[in-house]
Amino acid sequence: NAGVTQTPKFQVLKTGQSMTLQCAQDMNHNSMYWYRQDPGMGLRLIYYSASEGTTDKGEVPNGYNVSRLNKREFSLRLESAAPSQTSVYFCASTLTRNTEAFFGQGTRLTVV
Amino acid sequence: QKEVEQDPGPLSVPEGAIVSLNCTYSNSAFQYFMWYRQYSRKGPELLMYTYSSGNKEDGRFTAQVDKSSKYISLFIRDSQPSDSATYLCAMSGNSGNTPLVFGKGTRLSVIA
Numbered sequence: 001n002a003g004v005t006q007t008p009k010f011q012v013l014k015t016g017q018s019m020t021l022q023c024a025q026d027m028n029h030n031s032m033y034w035y036r037q038d039p040g041m042g043l044r045l046i047y048y049s050a051s052e053g054t055t056d057k058g059e060v061p062n063g064y065n066v067s068r069l070n071k072r073e074f075s076l077r078l079e080s081a082a083p084s085q086t087s088v089y090f091c092a093s094t095l096t097r098n099t100e101a102f103f104g105q106g107t108r109l110t111v112v
Numbered sequence: 113q114k115e116v117e118q119d120p121g122p123l124s125v126p127e128g129a130i131v132s133l134n135c136t137y138s139n140s141a142f143q144y145f146m147w148y149r150q151y152s153r154k155g156p157e158l159l160m161y162t163y164s165s166g167n168k169e170d171g172r173f174t175a176q177v178d179k180s181s182k183y184i185s186l187f188i189r190d191s192q193p194s195d196s197a198t199y200l201c202a203m204s205g206n207s208g209n210t211p212l213v214f215g216k217g218t219r220l221s222v223i224a
Contacts (some may be wrong), residue, residue: 098144
């Protein structure tokens with residue numbers, strides 16, 4: 001029962017470095033999401049993919065890019081990391097837009 | 113005005129108390145309402161899911177939706193220390209591809 005799997009779980013980057021956060025789901029869900037969670041700010045949507053082959057910006061897309069590689073996988077890329085991107089990143093998936101969201105365990109990213 | 117407003121707390125109650133958690137929202141198109149529970153350093157997990165107005169009960173948890181007031185509540189009866197977590201409300205509508213909109217979460221501590 002893997003559900004939504006995120007890698008890595010922890011990462012420390014230097015300012016200006018790039019990295020890709022990986023997310024995979026095994027529930028045959030259509031929609032996938034990337035959120036960031038910061039103290040006092042709640043979950044903020046970065047990008048989402050309503051279905052395979054489509055991606056859309058969320059509330060805070062600047063500094064990020066995404067790729068819906070196939071129905072299972074949705075990656076988030078930081079091209080040039082900044083300290084403001086220090087956060088906990090969650091990937092989620094839903095069967096359809098109005099059904100339950102399943103979340104991964106999160107990636108704790110620190111940019112120094 | 114944010115689409116979904118939720119008091120961040122923290123809320124501290126003694127074991128056995130009845131807890132009331134609330135969210136207000138501004139978008140009258142919202143039809144699907146959810147409550148998620150998030151333990152420290154974990155991803156959110158679905159607790160309750162309701163459609164349109166009314167009540168739903170599951171064990172010690174009751175979710176209420178009042179669409180006329182744009183107000184939803186989660187009640188926890190006989191609260192336990194294991195209920196200590198952050199509770200996030202979430203909601204969505206029928207139109208377009210808009211993903212779930214989350215409240216910022218209320219941090220609850222149940223003291224033994």
